[in-house]
């Protein structure tokens with residue numbers, strides 16, 4: 001009787017639950033399986049630990065090649081349906097062993113050492129270094145007002161990240177043009193070199209490097225980041241003295257390009273194998289950092305994500321593909337090579353989810369698209385609430401997937417808490433010890449779950465036709 005009653009109950013539930021509700025239950029159950037397995041095993045942290053053993057993974061370095069080999073092996077060991085490498089050519093910029101700077105001509109404080117790191121792509125200073133008066137500016141407008149008076153001087157860009165903003169990525173965006181374009185702008189007025197305040201909210205003695213670009217037709221001048229502590233000292237000194245000389249010397253060089261690889265593995269879709277949900281991260285890091293959060297965490301999360309799906313024997317209708325992109329930091333080489341490869345001709349990338357905002361507590365996902373598309377994805381919010389994630393919001397997806405987005409793929413990003421990211425970003429402070437294994441794992445679980453349900457459901461017509469048919 002008891003058994004018969006149970007049977008009737010279950011039977012009725014199956015019959016009378018609307019199809020959507022049934023599927024929601026199934027997805028919630030899969031989410032719970034992924035979550036429990038993930039939190040018990042903490043596999044993402046194990047992957048990250050092994051990855052960081054190779055050292056900084058800057059594009060074109062032997063350490064980067066070792067990371068390719070290691071992650072390729074990791075994907076093979078999982079037993080995925082397909083694992084392969086796709087070649088990518090990357091520039092090879094080599095930092096000099098000696099990078100030094102000091103306040104050289106202050107009557108008040110005498111000589112004072114400054115901690116710097118050349119910006120990625122910078123040319124070298126002359127062999128004897130540069131000694132020149134410093135001019136502090138906070139914007140390109142201010143630089144323009146000074147005009148030719150900066151000729152022969154070192155321009156010191158000292159606009160801090162805006163502390164009032166909760167979203168530290170917005171604060172970063174508001175300050176990063178000094179680093180990326182500062183040298184070119186200062187060179188237009190004849191400056192000899194550039195120092196840029198490190199993009200961090202901490203006041204400490206760690207320089208934070210990053211990419212910079214020269215401009216065609218404008219002289220190339222050497223550019224370095226200066227620690228925030230050094231920037232504060234320099235700024236303070238300039239308040240008391242009209243002329244302060246700074247000495248700086250660093251001699252990086254560009255060498256011949258190097259071949260590396262995008263590392264790729266997939267669970268092939270059971271019904272539509274050429275329809276792809278991509279989960280991605282970038283394998284490279286800057287050269288002065290272990291890159292635990294940027295983007296070792298992302299690499300660990302996508303490997304662990306696809307591993308969890310494989311081990312739970314979840315095979316969705318569409319393909320879930322994990323891509324570890326080469327050289328995001330110094331030219332987005334892997335992202336362009338991937339999207340531009342002829343291998344993509346027969347494939348349809350519906351959604352690409354990137355994780356490249358650090359391995360911190362995940363809060364949700366961003367969708368880089370217009371309101372109605374973001375609203376469509378918000379129907380999945382219920383799945384992530386058991387993970388403590390409540391946000392599916394409009395926002396940038398990720399740098400590596402920009403080229404796919406331009407081809408019509410919906411670009412999404414994992415959205416973790418951002419308060420600590422720029423304390424570490426592109427600096428030697430970005431170490432394993434700053435990563436929490438459970439926070440990292442929750443991101444892996446969330447990515448696996450979203451990839452799975454999207455690979456099951458695909459995309460509705462209104463998104464397909466409007467965004468994918470062009």
Ligand SMILES: [Zn+2]
Nearest residue numbers: 282294295356
């Ligand atoms: Zn990154």
